[in-house]
Amino acid sequence: MPRPLQGAKHRASNAIKLLGQPRGRRRWRSVAGQVPAWDDRNSLIASLVPRGSAILDVGCGAQTLRTHLDAQSRYVPCDCVPSAPGVIKIDLNRDVWPKVDGAFDYVVMSGVLEYLKAPGAALRRVHDFAPAVVTSYQDLRSEISKVTRRMHHGWVNHLSLPEILSVFEEAGWLVEAQVGWRDSYVFVLRSVNDTRPAGQSVG
Ligand SMILES: C[S@@+](CC[C@H](N)C(=O)[O-])C[C@H]1O[C@@H](n2cnc3c(N)ncnc32)[C@H](O)[C@@H]1O
Numbered sequence: 402m403p404r405p406l407q408g409a410k411h412r413a414s415n416a417i418k419l420l421g422q423p424r425g426r427r428r429w430r431s432v433a434g435q436v437p438a439w440d441d442r443n444s445l446i447a448s449l450v451p452r453g454s455a456i457l458d459v460g461c462g463a464q465t466l467r468t469h470l471d472a473q474s475r476y477v478p479c480d481c482v483p484s485a486p487g488v489i490k491i492d493l494n495r496d497v498w499p500k501v502d503g504a505f506d507y508v509v510m511s512g513v514l515e516y517l518k519a520p521g522a523a524l525r526r527v528h529d530f531a532p533a534v535v536t537s538y539q540d541l542r543s544e545i546s547k548v549t550r551r552m553h554h555g556w557v558n559h560l561s562l563p564e565i566l567s568v569f570e571e572a573g574w575l576v577e578a579q580v581g582w583r584d585s586y587v588f589v590l591r592s593v594n595d596t597r598p599a600g601q602s603v604g
Contacts, residue, residue, distance in 0.1 A: 426482055428555065432462050433484030439512060442582050444469045446511055446535050449578065449589055454506040457499070457530050460513035461488060477501060493523050498530075505531040511587075514538050514565075515556035524572035524590075532595035534574065538565045539585035562586075 437443075447469035450456065454474050458466050461478035464485065470476060479489035479499045489499040494517060508531045514520045515538065527534055540562040541547060548559050560568065569576060574590035 429462070429480070429482035433480070433482050435463060436465055437462060439583075440465050442511060442537060442587065445580065445582055445587055446509060446537075449535055449580070449587070450474075450507055450509075455504070455531075456507050456509055457501065457505045458509045458511075459491065459493070459499075459527075460510055460516075462512070464488070466509060466511065475505075477505070494518050496522075496526070498526055501530070506533065507531050508534045510534060510536040512537055515551070515554070515558060518557055520558060520560075520565075521568045521572050524569065524574060528573060528592055528594065532592045532597060533577070534590040535587065536590065537582065537585055537587045540565055542584075 443466040446466060450470070452471045452473060454470075456466075456470065456474060456476050458464065458476065458478045459480075461480045462484065464476075464478045467476045467478070477489070477499070478484075478487065479491045481490065481492045481494075483490050489501070491497050491499050493513070508527045510523075510527075514523075514536055517523050524534070524536075538560070539551075539556075541551070541559045541564075542561075551559055566576065569588070569590055573593045575593055576588055577591045578589040580587045
């Protein structure tokens with residue numbers, strides 16, 4: 402039977418380990434294990450992607466996007482905090498991307514851009530994986546007080562709508578669709594280099 406002091410030591414040591422992790426990682430560990438409050442955004446994203454697509458979900462969280470896709474889709478999840486054994490570990494803020502076989506039709510980056518120190522650089526890397534991206538962004542509306550709230554969420558960039566649209570353009574992406582979701586947007590972006598006929602899947 403464990404002695405009470407051992408239990409207390411164990412709990413204290415776990416608490417110290419948790420405190421040692423960056424705040425964001427602690428939060429993502431809990432996000433990774435449950436259906437998120439924003440899951441209707443994943444449902445919206447699935448409705449924007451043609452059936453049978455190959456999808457690389459970058460910053461997949463609890464992977465609930467997968468539950469909204471049709472059975473013919475190919476789904477590959479990756480995140481800095483893997484929620485399950487099949488999730489590939491990445492860290493976009495350290496330029497660590499998945500080593501994956503095969504081409505994808507779409508990279509999904511949902512609820513992720515706000516956490517990136519260099520969203521434009523990350524979006525430039527996405528061309529290596531797919532000719533289209535579905536992403537979201539909550540733009541900075543006018544009040545400065547919103548920056549405090551954004552920082553509280555752990556967001557590290559604070560761009561207005563024209564600014565994030567410029568980031569897309571400079572990174573080589575054309576906006577194919579822009580859909581309002583709560584007080585943010587979901588964007589479908591198409592690579593300026595994409596020469597495939599519209600709707601043609603990598604199969
Ligand atoms: C708001 S959650 C969105 C999760 C999922 N895409 C969804 O919409 O349900 C943000 C996700 O981005 C991941 N993330 C944050 N920073 C990251 C980084 N530097 N590299 C890779 N993933 C990151 C987190 O682990 C978390 O799963």
